[in-house]
Amino acid sequence: MKGQQEEYGEMVEIDVLPRPPQHYYQYDQPNSPHHNPYQHPDSDTSSSYRRRSPQELMSPSRPHRVPSDDYGSPGWPSPVASRPNSQLYLGEYGYDSRPSTPPQLRSPRPGAPFMHTNSSSFDSRPNFDSRPQTPMNQSHLSLAGLLPNGPAPMLDKDWVKPGTIARLHDRDDADIWKGWRRNFFKFTPFLTFFNMALYLLYLGLRIFCVISAQATYGTTYAAAWIFIAVEIAVAIPSMMHNFWTMWALKKRRRAKLRLTGYDVPTVDVFITCCGEDDDVILDTVRAACDIDYPRDRFRVLLLDDAKSKSLEEAVNNLSVSMYHNLYYLARTKIPGQPHHFKAGNLNYGLEQTHLLPGGAGQYMAALDADMIPEKDWLRAVLPHLMADPKMALACPPQLFYNTPPSDPLAQSLDFFVHVIEPIKDALGVAWCTGSGYVVRREALDEIGNFPLGSLAEDVATSTMMLGKGWKTAYIHEPLQFGTVPDDYASHLKQRTRWAIGTVDTAFKLNFCLWGDKVRQMTFAQRFSGFLYASLSLYTLLLTISLFAIPIILVMGKPLVAYANDDQLRWLIWACFAATMANRLCEFALFIPAGYHTGQRGSRYQLWMSPYIALCIVRAFILPKWLGGQAQAFKPTGSLDSKLNERDAVRRKNMLRRLWAILVNCMASFHLAFVYLTLVAVVITSYRCFFTQTGARNIITCLLTHAFWPPLTFLFIVSSLWTPISYAIDPPDVPEREQLLDRDSKTHVAHPTRKSKKIAFAGQAAWFEFEYTFATAYTILIFVVSFIF
Incomplete structure (x- = not known):
């Protein structure tokens, strides 16, 4: 763990590789070293070599084709077109994608050279330029001319031309949610504004009533102020x-696009792994190799950080027998030198691609090692990068x-993936989701790789x-499906790692508020x-404020203060209005993800x-000598074996599970809070029943205390x-x-x-009952306020 702490603290500065000038070249001369002998048969094969303008390249008089303007050679060795008896493959949409296998591409030797970078900066820019020294390494050429003039009702075989980008729908999420849900969701911004306005008015009234009560009775209602603070603290994230x-x-406005035909860009697909089960990794490898994309136009590189023999x-056997575009790579980790986790593994893969054939x-x-891509994954994501020369990265949601x-x-x-990310995308703030993304190599170079x-x-x-x-x-389409952690401790480790990484990145980038690193942000x-x-x-x-409620209740102080009955009545009415508006806003906001999904969040x-x-x-706060450690959550103690919590046959008994989660995973904090709060509610309720007389006084006491x-x-x-x-x-x-x-012949699984x-199961039903009960209770109090 010490090594992880040391390398975690390396992030200091961010430098940027110089951005090369924009050039647009078309190479057609057969003897040119950059000539592409593998271009589509319908492409222009002029024997001249000259520089052409972007407008000329995009001229509709020329057949559509994908220029080789990014990284690498225009085509990789031994494509399908050069081999006899090659089989054409009609993909899912009826076009020729030709995913036939080229001759064997040998994986690098286990001792292949690795240029280790010992940088102390945040981006740790490599001491090499990962761009090939060729005028073909630019990716500024806009392929907007490949887009059809209008949306097509379907991807029809007669309509599609090789090398084009087909527009299947005006919305990429058209198949995920539609109908009345989409129409109702349009009101979400207005409902949200209305909800926030009512809640702020309610809080303002609460504050006014506390001040009025203090002036009337000449005392300080500290508990009421604390309760207001707790309510605000709980409400602030929402x-x-x-x-x-x-x-x-x-x-x-993100359309549903598909890249069609054979003239498609070359892609290096990285699968990162580090100690996951072989079966899980191999399912991802097979599915990645089996995608609907010409096999001579993409490679799959398994980057194994655990060096599993x-x-x-298994991967080498697959490479020899079925998928000759598959590679196994494992970097050398020198003891005592930081290896930078997944980012270091990815950067190693970027370097090694230049040593591969082509x-x-x-x-x-x-x-990710467990993310199984759908067959049209690359054809769905790539068009969004190709159509916009400034698009650096496109990513689909992580689904499970x-x-x-x-x-x-x-x-x-x-x-997050169905509500938050689409909103962020509309505002130009889409995050990289960590898996399934496709990135422009030039953009990676400009930030110094990962x-x-x-x-x-x-x-x-x-x-x-x-x-x-x-x-x-x-890209709001279901294009990959993976696995969630199957035990409680792993889930905690994953989520705390995300949180620490997000905060750490924010500190290094000044919370994206100022600095050269974020100068061009909107x-x-x-x-x-x-x-x-x-x-x-x-x-x-939020964690500190949680214990305020049970402490106040144990003290027997009222949570709500008011000067007279009219103020109490107005408080009840304002609370009712704010609660109903919040329920309606939640229903509208959670529609894309599902109502119960939002409640779980x-x-x-x-x-x-x-x-x-x-x-x-x-x-970020404690020094090392006081227990500070830059790492995700780690359970204390150790378990002899996995709890197998979700296996109905093999799971450990309940006492063992309770001990592991309450002690090793520190859920004793949660148990203490729940126990203390319920005891406090019982105590304060007892006081109301035995210190007050009359139904009205008892109800008022219960209402204002708990x-x-x-x-x-x-x-x-x-x-x-x-x-x-x-x-x-x-x-x-x-x-x-x-x-x-699973396919019985290829063993490809989806x-x-x-x-x-x-x-939907019992727990969701229970929480829905709880929510319905709380809402009904609010309505009941609202009605009773007119009676008393």
Whole structure:
């Protein structure tokens, strides 16, 4: 762990490789060293060599073709067209994509040279220029001319021409959600504004009534002030998200595109792994090799940071027998020298592509070890980069096929990928999602390749690209499916790593507010970078404020202060209006991801806050001699074996699970909060029943001490109970193989249709009952206020 601490603190400065001038060349001379002998038969084969303007290149009189203007040679060795008996392949959409296998491409020797970079800066710019010294290394040439003049109702075989970009629909998410949901979602910005206005009016009235009560009775209502502060603290994350959501008024216009034909760019597909199960990795490898893309136009490079002998042998066997465009690579890690985690692995892959036959590809794509791509993955993402010369990176959402029923730990990310990311994309702030993305090599060079020293290299990469004036795109299509962590401890480690990486990147980039590194960012991009880093830091205040409610209740002080009955009545009415507006706003906002998904996210913000706050304190506040450590959450103690929490047959008994989660994973904090709060509610209720006389006085006492609508303490308690309920009754998830459809001949596997959806189960029903009860209670109090 010491080595990780040392390299984590390396991030200091960011330098940028100089950006080469823009040149547009067309090479047609057969004897030229840059001549492409593998171009499509319909392409122009003029024997002249000359420089041409972008307008001439995009002239409709010439057949469409993809210029080789990015990285690497225009074509890789031994393409399909040069081999006899090559089989043409009609892809899913009926066009010729020819994914036939070229002659064997040998993997580099295990001892292939590796240029180690020992940099102390944030980006750790390599001491080599990863661009080939050729005028073909520019990617500024706009291919907007390849776009059809209008949207096509379907990708018809007679309509599509080789080498074009087909527009399937005006919206890339047309197949995900539509109909009345999309129409109702249009009102979200207005409902959000209305909700925030009512809530602020309610808080203003609360403050006015406390001041009035203090003036009337000559005393200080400290508990009422603390309760107001707690309500604000709990509401701030939602309000910040709501403020961001109001920007959804700006319509998102991202079309659904497909790259067709054979003349497509060359792509290096990286699959990064480090100790995952071989079966999981090999499923990703097979699916990546089996995508609907010409096999002589893409390579799959497995970057194994664990140097698994069994995995190397399996991949090499696949390379020899089936996929000759498959490589196994493992870098050499020198003891005592930082290896920079995933970013270092990716940069090693970028370097090694120049040593492979044909050089580096024009684009680079990346997949996590467990992310199985859909067959049209590259053909769906690449057009967005090709159509815009300033588009540096395009990424689809991370979706999962082993999410347990009801998703008790909110692992699915559905709210983020279906609501937040599309809004960010509309404002030009799409983040790199970490897997499934395709990136322009020139943009990577300008930021010095993947930034080193960060636990969130994906966020750092896209943020730095935006800071240099590049664009990023979010492709809202289901193009990859992976696996969520199948145990509680791994989930904590993953999420705290994301939080620390985001905050660390924000510190190094001045929260995207000023500095040369973010000079070309727009206001929306700066605000986004500031917002999401601030939300992670905000968990410190939220965690501290949580214990204020039980402490106030135990003291027996009222949570709500007022001077007279009229003020109490107005407070009830304002609370009712704010609660109803919030419920309606949530329903509209959560529509793209699903209503229950949004509710899970709200609870997750509360129960996960103590973990994130603890890791932030250790990483950024405490010195090392007081326990400071720049790392994600790590369970204390050790377990003899996995708990197998989600396996109905092999899971450990409940006492073992409770011990592991309460002690090793520190969920005892959650248990203490829940226990203390419930005891406080019982005590204060007892006082109201035995110190007050008359139904009206008892109800008023209960209302102002513990049961103020919409029962905030109940929502907080149920949220903080999540780890304990998970330990007592974990969800059942089938074996991974049961969630896959596997081809019996090729062994290529893709998730089943059912496994791609989150099943509704008892926990979701229970939380919905709780929400309905709290809403009904608020309505009841509103009605009773007219009677008493």
